[in-house]
Amino acid sequence: xxxxxxxxxxxxxxxxxxxxxxxxxxxxxxxxxxxxxxxxxxxxxxxxxxxxxxxxxxxxxxxxxxxxxxxxxxxxxxxxxxxxxxxxxxxxxxxxxxxxxxxxxxxxxxxxxxxxxxxxxxxxxxxxxxxxxxxxxxxxxxxxxxxxxxxxxxxxxxxxxxxxxxxxxxxxxxxxxxxxxxxxxxxxxxxxxxxxxxxxxxxxxxxxxxxxxxxxxxxxxxxxxxxxxxxxxxxxxxxxxxxxxxxxxxxxxxxxxxxxxxxxxxxxxxx
Numbered sequence: 001x002x003x004x005x006x007x008x009x010x011x012x013x014x015x016x017x018x019x020x021x022x023x024x025x026x027x028x029x030x031x032x033x034x035x036x037x038x039x040x041x042x043x044x045x046x047x048x049x050x051x052x053x054x055x056x057x058x059x060x061x062x063x064x065x066x067x068x069x070x071x072x073x074x075x076x077x078x079x080x081x082x083x084x085x086x087x088x089x090x091x092x093x094x095x096x097x098x099x100x101x102x103x104x105x106x107x108x109x110x111x112x113x114x115x116x117x118x119x120x121x122x123x124x125x126x127x128x129x130x131x132x133x134x135x136x137x138x139x140x141x142x143x144x145x146x147x148x149x150x151x152x153x154x155x156x157x158x159x160x161x162x163x164x165x166x167x168x169x170x171x172x173x174x175x176x177x178x179x180x181x182x183x184x185x186x187x188x189x190x191x192x193x194x195x196x197x198x199x200x201x202x203x204x205x206x207x208x209x210x211x212x213x214x215x216x217x218x219x220x221x222x223x224x225x226x227x228x229x230x231x232x233x234x235x236x237x238x239x240x241x242x243x244x245x246x247x248x249x250x251x252x253x254x255x256x257x258x259x260x261x262x263x264x265x266x267x268x269x270x271x
Contacts (some may be wrong), residue, residue: 014107018115026123026221040074066184067138072222076215079124084160086120087165091178113166120162121155128154149204150225156252157218162261170266214255221248
């Protein structure tokens with residue numbers, strides 16, 4: 001066995017160990033699992049039921065229920081919050097000294113960052129799979145192919161947002177600071193993504209910002225997938241930002257590559 005293959009096996013083993021460690025920590029944190037599942041239910045209840053009587057049955061909401069409209073957005077905020085919080089584990093490991101021990105191990109920093117991103121993606125996909133159990137209650141019945149495509153889209157978004165979390169964590173030294181920055185980034189990304197409102201019906205400056213927001217295109221992709229079996233009328237098609245889901249996929253993929261590259265470079269330079 002060559003030195004190169006031994007080195008590759010060591011890197012793979014190390015990455016798997018870091019990934020498994022994070023997944024075991026997530027499994028043991030029952031409060032975190034419950035709270036992350038309750039949050040989307042609260043969004044659906046408060047925003048969905050609260051605004052349904054105001055917007056339901058009018059304009060583009062003639063063929064689709066308002067709660068069905070915001071459900072893909074709720075999936076988006078769930079993925080965003082869970083995967084970006086991957087950075088918290090990096091900052092916490094740095095504070096408790098575990099990260100220093102990992103950094104001096106004979107493995108590349110790229111492997112460490114990849115293990116963290118992978119755990120963020122896996123956690124987000126697990127949470128969304130549970131969240132999809134609510135879809136029949138909302139009048140959405142995605143088939144097997146739709147579910148597979150949706151989870152693939154979630155993995156793509158989670159890759160980008162987990163990489164963003166790693167990028168932030170590589171520059172931040174305390175959990176408290178990370179939480180402030182995390183909240184500062186989270187809410188503008190979410191509320192300016194078209195999750196709760198149709199972008200054609202907002203002030204132009206909000207629409208411009210929303211169309212610069214990558215989460216907007218991820219939520220649009222989720223809608224394309226979940227609405228595939230629904231016959232949308234001319235007005236209802238206004239709910240979709242672009243006509244082709246392929247455009248959403250391409251844009252999110254490019255953003256994922258950029259954020260992964262930036263996070264790897266920043267993590268490699270971290271002291």
